[in-house]
Structure formats: structure tokens, C-alpha cells
Amino acid sequence: MTPTAPKKKTQEKTEPEISWLEADKEYGLGVLNGKLVARNPKGKKLAAVPKWLKETELADQLLALCDWLAEHEAECRHRVEIWMLRSLPVPREAIEKIWFDPGWSEALQNMVVTPVDAKGKPNPEQTGLLRDIVSNKGIGVVDRDGETQWLKAAQVLIPHPILIDGLEDLREIAVDMEFSQSVNQLFRTVFAATEEQQDLKQIMDFRGGRFDQLNFATSLCKRLGYPVRGGYACNRIWEDEVPLEARYWVGDDYPEAETTTSELIFVDDDQVPRQISTVGPVTFSEGMLMASQIYAKRKVEKEEGDAA
Template sequence: MAVKEDDVAWVEAEKDYAVGLADGKLVCRNPKGKTLASVPKWLKESETGESLKALAEWLSDHELECQHTVERWMLGSLVIPRDVLSEVWPDPAWQLALRDMVIAPANAAGKVDYEKTGLLRDVDAKRGMGVIDLDGETQWHRAASFTVPHPILIADLDELRELAGDLSIRQVVDQLYRPVAQPTAEQKVLKQINDYAGGKFEQLNFALSVCRRLGYPVRGGYATCRVFENGQSVQARYYVGDEYPESETWTGALVFVDESEHAIAIGDLGAVTFSEGVRMASAIYAKRKVEDDSEAAS
């Protein structure tokens, strides 16, 4: 790994060595000031080395927590005070999560102005929130609050995707290119979706591993995803199995339940809730075992 010396804050260590962090990895230089290709084992295990490794782990966890928080803001359609944005923006981890996200300003009463959505690029205590609008121009909003809209709520989604592509923008939190889904007329009268049922996993363990990697907790045999929308907390549940961990399993229905554990008709769901439930089910179903023609014939 090529180390940019100017980007490393060196800390004095044993035997006149120095250690630091570069891209989250422990690096070192010898007493002559030469950066080494690898860190000696004794230096890794020294008190200074262990402290920096612990710091690197904390910073990594902090980055993930910032990203998960921004995603929760989006899934909950939460209106966030601009003061909060001003406070967290100086933190590089928060900037990484928030920069280039589509935001929309909201007034003191929490009413969102979706006509002024733009890609967040900067935050200034006096000028407010700096965004790039659909015309590629920088606009500053001094609104009291803002929201990070789910893509299914963004009217100009295609135009914003094109703008982001032109600017070579890559979001850390999946928003612009997040898969979205809307129910069909036939689905709206149902209380469960079976489009993703019948997906085979050779072991339940494999299905559970997929759920963990995708970030969906499993409860009682169901992968779950909770969304707060329109003042209601709804949990999407997708059956992945509840037998022995080593046994075969097949996926089942996707259902949505309220806080009283009652199933909700698809037509009564919010747009974000339905879309996120389908996103979860389709992502897990995509990892199923698919038999090729020779297996099917035998």
C-alpha cells in the first residue's frame, strides 16, 4: 500500500519507530524515517500499536454508524433540524455519509419542499445547506430543517440520477440507485406477496448468512425490515425458514404487520414501506440456489 506521508499523523513508538494510520490500516516508519512495507509483529503488538489498532476499529464502526443513521433518516422520512447537520458536518465520517445525498428543505412546521431537492455538497453556518440543483447550479437553503427523501418519493429521480452520473458522484448510502417497487393493482387487495416464495437454500444457515450480510435481522424464521412512515411503524417480514440450521429451506411469503402484529393490506401501505419490503425479499431471493438445466432434468 502506497502511503502518503502528509496524510499520516505519526505517533512515537518503541525503539524510535513511529506508527500511524493510513486508510484505516496500521503503518510505520523506522528510525531513519523510511516508511516500511509492513509493520513488524513486535510493533503491532506493542502498547502503541494496539492503541492505534483499537482507534482504527472505532473509526470504522463510527463510519458505519453514521451511514446507518443517515439511512434510518431516509427510511423514516424524518425531518432533521439544520442545526444537527451543522454540528455533525465537520466530522469526516458524517460528511462521507451525507455528502451527495439528495436532500429537500423543510420549514419550521416540518413541511418539506420537494421542488427544491438537490445533491448536498456543503454546509455553512451562515449560508445554510449548499446543494446542486437539477440545472447543475449551486443553491443555498437556510431552511430550519431538511429531509433525506427515499428515492420513491423523489419526482425528478431520473434527472437527478443523470446529474449524478455527469458529475461522477458516488453515494456511500444507497439512495439514488436504490431499487424501488410499487404494488400492482392486483397486489393492492392482498395481504401477502408470493413473488419471492419457493427460493431454495441448501441449508438454513446459508439463508441466515445472506440476511446478516444484507443487514436484515431474522426473528422467528422471518427476515425483517422496519419502516416508519406516515406516523406508523410497520415491519416487513419475509419467511426464510425456522428448521434446523443444517436443513434445506425454502423462502415463503412477504407480509407486512403493524405494531399489534396484524397483517396490513398491501394497498394500505406507504410507498416507502412497500418498496423496502420488496427490496429485502428480492435481495434475499436473488441469493437462492438456482438449478441448471442438467440438474432439473435429473
């Protein structure tokens, strides 16, 4: 019997309560969604903080707090992404202890998690979208059938999407229930090696991407988070405790020279290119994702007759 998709829940959006601090001239200052906000002496929240009020000592302190919160939230997202990319088991007790922190809870909520038994073996049957954590009940998830389960395993895994069993079912539930993720997991683009690619040592699917200047390509790589070394955009990935580095050729000429992309390879710590059949699925997928993102920004010549 095909399970019935859960009905979409319509939730009224309410603005979070602001803890106002008394400022000059009976105005108030506070922080809302990481930004400085103000209210006038009558208690009405203003659309913008007046310039004179923004220059007060209290405003400086709150702006510094906003900066710290932004850095903290970014670090939480980065850490959760590392757990996903490495598919690392995380102690349930550790997640329970950090859940009270909005930075952590926002990064973790709606991530797909899988319980791991005492021997380190994942249980895909209990995979679900993390919705809540209650210390005496465990980790609350919505499973592939749209049902709520409470996971009490000592450890949970945040799997890379290439490893998620029933990924499409979970995607449908997330869309239907309007669940969003701070860390792109469910809808992350994934690549699986084809039978023809298994025997290769280099992937040429993304060769021929032309950039007017090498500067343009290297700047793009840095924006995407990929360092460039020796002419290659690099992405170091740990999988099953084995590090490999995906390398995509973007060029090594002088910065203003035109450049063209070429091979994608996967090298070990001895700098030896590995055959694709020996590259893990997460490593291969993330290497292909890196190359595809860079290649997508290549210069594309307009064909005659194209709209201006």
C-alpha cells in the same frame, strides 16, 4: 430548454497528510484511512508495518483508535440510513454542528436532501445533492439542473429514493460528477406496488426460492441485517410515524432441513396483515427489497446443456 449536463471534473487524488507519532528506533507511526501506517527513520512511508513495531504499546493504542474510528463511521452511516428510511426531518443546525466530524461528513456528503418549511412541508424544487455546509451560508447542494444552491431552511429531509422527485436527473449528475455515497440512496433498488398488487394482502413474487438447508437461509438473512422470527425474515419500518413490519417466509423446520421461501406480508402491531393499498411506499419498497435480496441467493438448478 434542456439543461446542459455539468462537465466532468477531473481531480487529482492526493494522499491525506499523516500526523506521525515518534515510535521506537526513530520510526514513526500514524493512522491513514483508518489503518495503522509506519515510516522509517529516513521519513519514507513503508508498505507494511514491521511486526516488531506493530507489537509496541504505541501501536496498540493506535490500533484501538482505528477500531473506534471504524465503529464510529459505521454508526454515522447507520444513523443517516435511519434518517433516510424514515424520511425524518433533521435540524439544519444539528447537521452544521456534526459536519466537522469526518465520520458524519462522509456519511452525509452527496446524499439527496430536501428543505422542509416551518409547517413540515418539503420543497422538492430545491432538492439536491449535499456537497458542503458553511454556517453563514447554509447547506450547499447541486440541484437537478447541475446548479449550486444554498439551503437555509430550519430543517432538511433525507428522502428515501422512492420519494425523490427527479431521481434520474440526480443520478445522471452524480455519475457525471463522480459523486459517491457512503449510504446507498441514489442507486438503491426501489419497488412500487402495481395496480394488481394494491388489493392483495400477500406478495408471492418471491415464493419458491429453495435452500438446501434452513441454516443457509437464516444465515443469509442475518448477514443482510434481517432478523428471523417465527419462520419469517423481518424488517420493521416506520413511515409517517406508523410502524409496520415486512415479513418474508423462509421456513421454520429444523436447521438442516431443506426450505422454500413463500409469501411476503406486512403486519401491524396487532399482528394483522395489511392490504397493500394501506402500506406506505417506503415500507412496501423496503419489504420487497428484503425479499428480493434473499430470493436472489436461492439455489438455482443448472439446466441440461448449461456450461459447466
